[in-house]
Amino acid sequence: MKQEIEKPTLSVDCPSCKTSIQWTEKFPERPFCSVRCKNNDFIGWANEEQRIAGSSSYDDIFSESEFSDS
Numbered sequence: 251m252k253q254e255i256e257k258p259t260l261s262v263d264c265p266s267c268k269t270s271i272q273w274t275e276k277f278p279e280r281p282f283c284s285v286r287c288k289n290n291d292f293i294g295w296a297n298e299e300q301r302i303a304g305s306s307s308y309d310d311i312f313s314e315s316e317f318s319d320s
């Protein structure tokens with residue numbers, strides 16, 4: 251006798267919009283819920299990297315220590 255066991259569907263949250271999706275063929279862009287979210291995430295990462303590279307908070311720390319030193 252053959253028993254078919256249903257696979258539990260893994261559900262994940264879209265990293266971009268936090269929409270809960272299922273890890274199935276229905277969502278080819280998983281873990282994103284859609285192509286749009288996938289692209290949004292890439293853009294977000296690119297912006298984040300630019301912000302870190304040109305961060306002014308590090309400059310602030312350095313200039314502050316310069317002032318307190320003199």
Ligand SMILES: [Zn+2]
Binds near residue numbers: 268269282283
């Ligand atoms: Zn999404």
